Amino acid sequence: MKPGVTSGWRGRWPGVILLLLSLTTPSAALAQDEVDISLRVRAAFLFNFARFTSWPDAEPATVDGRLIYCVVGNSGLTRALRVATEGKQVSGQTIEVRAPERPTDLAACDVVYLNEPSDAWLEGLRETPKLLVGEGTDFAREHGMVGFFVREGRLRFAIHLRRVDEARLQMSSRLLGLATLVGEGRSP
């Protein structure tokens, strides 16, 4: 089912998102109505982050052929993410979305989203090859690698590049080009 009328690209990203989401299976179309738009966008971004990021080879996540998203503290996002990634693959890896209860459950995660940057959760994530995404440029600056923020009505994201490097993750320059880079530059 086609998601309504799509006229020219004029910054009406909801319609675009709908378009993107229409790539999902028909059952997902029913779920669309229940999910908040901002969550949907975040979910889409999260999905796309993975596509522009490559993890180090030895990583168990890479090895076992699955890409595991862990969403902490945002069940809505979890749902949205599940919808967004259903039936999709990233680089031949199937996608799994989890909502861990405890920090120790983060071991198998490849992408971690922290709704709140609590130390408990952050503790085990430092210098691990996990893509850490949170809210706000501060998050990116102080804790994680990627932080969502909204400017001029659009969802943007900030990336702390050094941390990405320290985690031995590689991000496509195309992704970096879209992001607002924070923190010091690359480590020499």
Add this chain to the structure above:
Amino acid sequence: MTRRLTKWMADLSIRHKLRLAILTTTVFAVALVAVATATLQWHNARSSAVSDLDALAAVIAANSTAAISFNDRIAAQEILQALRTRGNVVAACLFAGQGGNREVAAVYQSADMPGPECADLLPAQSQAAKHFILARQDVALHGDTLGELVIVENDAEIWALLKANTLALLLISLASMLLAAWLSGGIQRLISRPIMALAETADRIAGSGDFSLRAPRFGNDEVGGLIRAFNFMLDQIEVAEANLRDLNADLKLQVEERNKTNATLQETLDQLRETQEQLVQTEKMASLGGLVAGVAHEINTPIGVGVTAASTLKSRSEELRLAFEQDELTASGLSRYFDMVGQSTSILLANLERAANLVQSFKQVAVDQTSSEIREFRPAEYIHEILLSLGPKLKKTAIEVRLDCDPELRIRSYPGVLSQVLTNLVVNALLHAYEPADKGTIDIHVSRNEGGLQLLFRDDGKGIAPEVLPRIFDPFYTTRRNAGGSGLGLHIVYNLVTQQLGGRIRVHSELGKGTEFTIDMKSKEANHEQSLSRTG
């Protein structure tokens, strides 16, 4: 039209033909190359422009993956703006989505060049960019198609390039043709020079007839071979000519000699003719002399007898006179005197008559020498008159004369002569062929002959003895001298027939059967030639 053109081209000098050939070939070749090159260039330019654009589209599409994924319109726009530097790009469109759900994500439109709208380019089979160079590239990330990039470029650059190239090609072509034209002038001489030299030599030989000239050699190709053959031919002609001249000279010599011989022969012939004429003259003179001698001799006899008779008369008359004066005249003496006078005067008269006849006959012969009248006449008519004039003579005899001649027959000759001939023949026949009381028939038969007449004079008289026959035409030959034959009759006939009439006379006779004279006479031409008739 084409025929005139073909004729004109055929008449062109070899030099121009060659130049034309070289130039035409060059022009065609250069034109072909130029056209082929231009076409190739066009294709290449287009395809390289297309592949160029494709490459660019690939790069931009790859760069757009993130912008499309994250729906970052501004970023996408910025990416497309990079195309501003590529002057010929008319429009570029980034579409997000797959298949039928595509939507325009970013648009670049050239400020100064019109192009198709992105919305029009959305469908895959869009013809909106038909006159442009189009590159379509999928925006894909890890095998997933996120959208499509379409770049539209105009081919102004291609055309500009082509124009420049074509101009260059044209200039080069022109230069090539000029070069070819210039070169062809030189190259054609390789062929035309020997040929023209040959033609010129041939002309000179034809004009001057000088076979010692030779054509110059220029090389060892086919033309060289031709020239060699030509020169060889000339050698042969020269030799033949020399031979001919020699033969000619020989011939001339021969002709001269022949001419000399001919001249000599002619001289000899003339001399012979002269001699012949002289002989004839001499013969004539001789015969005339003979005639005169004959006549003199003949006349002498009767005159001698007459003189004797006259002198006897005179002496007896004187005796009588003496006797008369002495009165011794007796009657018997007178009677004897009268007898003697009677006898003597008879003898005198007879002999004088004889002499007169002889003179008359001689005069006849002499008259032959004067020219008589020549005209066309009908023999039948004329002979008839002749016979009439002879009538009195014939009446005394029992001889009949019959004439058989075509009344229409004509001949151009001397009628007077013919008359004489016939008269003499008749007289001769009357005298020799018949005795005074004999009966007989003379047949005169005239028929047409080749160029004249044949006259047959036949009598059924005594005939002529074989020993006499050969002499009958001799002058003063007669077998009847005592009967008054002068011996001149047939001689005159012979002379007249052979000389005046220009014919011939034959005689055939058998003793006891008769005699036949055959006379052939020719019709005289308008300007009859005396000399011919003499030799005839």
